[in-house]
Amino acid sequence: GEIIAYTWDFGDGNITTTNSPIITHAYSTYGTFTVTLNVTDSEGKWDTASKQITVEKAPIADFWWTPYYPQRGETVTFDASTSTPDGGEIIIYTWNFGDGNITTTDNPVITHVYDEAGDYTVTLNVTDSEGRWDTETKIITVVPIRYYLTVKTDPQGITTIPGENWYNEGTEVELTAPDTVPVSPGVRYKFSYWDVDGTPRAGNPIKVVMDANHTATAHYILEYYLTVTSPFGTVGGEGWYPSGATAYATLDTGLIDHGNGTRRVFTSWGGDASGTNYAQSNPITMNAPKTAVANWKTQHLLTVVTDPAGLSPQPTRNPPGESGPLNSWWYDAYTSVTLTAQPVSGYNFNYWDVNGVSQGA
Template sequence: PVSFTVDPAPRGPNLDIYAALYDGSGKLVTSNNGPGLSASLTATVTAGTYYLAIDGVGTGDPVTDGYSDYDSLGQYQITGTVPARVTQSPVASASASPTSGTAPLAVSFSSAGSSDPDGTIVSYQWNFADGSISSSANPAHTYSVGGTYTATLVVTDDDGLSSSKTVTVTVVNPPPTAPGSVKATAASATKVNLTWTASTSPIGISRYEIERSYNNGAYSLIGTATTASFANGSLTPGITYVYRVRAVDTQNVFSPYSNRDLATTILFTDDPLVSGLTKVRAVHFSEMRRAVDAVRASAGLAPAPWTDTNLAGIPITAVHIKEMRNYLSPALVSLGFSAPSYTDPTLTTGVTRIRKVHLDELRQGVK
């Protein structure tokens, strides 16, 4: 409760006091005009703003033994007790949607449900835990990099009091992009060089893993690289090797595998062939047959049943070209590659002239 006592000045008191207590809207709460010159009042009130009014009043008949309120004036003093105002902190409420996902993750934050029991909230402050902040009540924010983020909302009320609430958002990085355009090239009869297009990742690439298969075997890891190239040495001549590559980011997340490519460790005689200068010889076809059989071995197919197993001294005809095409294409398809498109797809013995391009296409097929 609140209580007040209003007394006139102790020297020459000439004020008959009337005290009244009004609430913030001007409504009378209580009043008192004591039996003497002083006035006292007591009231139990809720928290808020109140006004104490002091007035001078008269009493009796001014003509005889009384006095009017016009003559009731003078100084006075007020004593009393007013309980200290008890303020309450606001209540913070924070939520986010979604609370998990893959970067870049757009998140909507909400302060819905935040309140102040004895006033109003005057400010909102969000800290998204990634170096970004916002003073909006319901902001949106995008997390660009994976991690676990504890976003914090601080609300402050009109009394300067504050409270906070947190909400956790879990963001995972997307896997690196797959290495592109892998190309395997036989540099010698015992070495294959590989190149590819670099992968990308928001957190960076740690390494590339190179895997190899041959003779219809499973893929196995043969090495790693930090740049978009790799040299595979100490190989066996006359073997077709199939390669694939994948990237690994700095958090050890793997990319999808790249495209595959093959290379055969045979160095051809007269490479490149020169139109009008290079004479087509039996050695060219013998080497090509070995290369076709190497591709077939990698595909798990038996060696081809060649016509004229020994080509020495035998004229090269359309049948020899047809055989290599017919035995190579199914092997490439079995390995998951496209069959080559051939010049002069229909070869006729005695009609179609054997040309450099026919041999070049087969060489490209076995790489």
């Protein structure tokens, strides 16, 4: 007939029956084992054979590397000295670095450089002097080259601009400087420009490509505020000025007539300003916050007439005042004016009245 059953007793407690003459088995321990095979044919006849097998200890492959997270282009040292033989000595180390490079050497220490970032499966096969071998596989992560971006200001330390850090090579970092940095009332820093490694860069924000270590500096200028105040008219010149700049305070008019016999007349610039020209003060050097104040005076209109009207000569005035409309003169508020009636042919002076109220003879 034909053999239809193969029963294997591997001597380690494992018994398997199969209809195939070929079988595999792995021993979990070292030592000598008696293997017994029982075969049975289609007629029910059987036979048994026994043989001994010796399972010997194999070497154990192991390795480590430094740095643990290497950068692209950085030299990595692989060390297989932690591998152990089975009694002989390890004589061959075959490295598959996972990037297409395979190297065989008799030295447990080897170096390798990865050209690109990524995860690589590294396989080490060790062979000992007795011809036995073992394999170990580990995954190494190669990171991109990292560069440091320094971000600072000029003057130094006036504000903190986000973005200073380590970055993977090729990263594009956007930096935005605040347009102004307050210091105190009337004092601030105004953004001027960026430079990267000493080379000026236009615009804000800017982008820095991390292809090396870089230093980005935001440059600022110191500014002071000029305040211009006036109770009348429209002022000009108020605003921020660079330190040391020259500023001017201005007014659109130096005369405000209220139409009721009262007017306002510009007299001078005060505060941190000087000059008597309402249209433009004397130069103001902006080396601190400053205030320009427009000074005004009040004038009233004095009208002198005779009754009957038109008599000549007119009464005299002391002081004479500033000429106004017919028979009228402007005087500063609270000015005392002496009026003297003059002899008029055919008339005798009777009395004065002011705004219709008799002032006596």
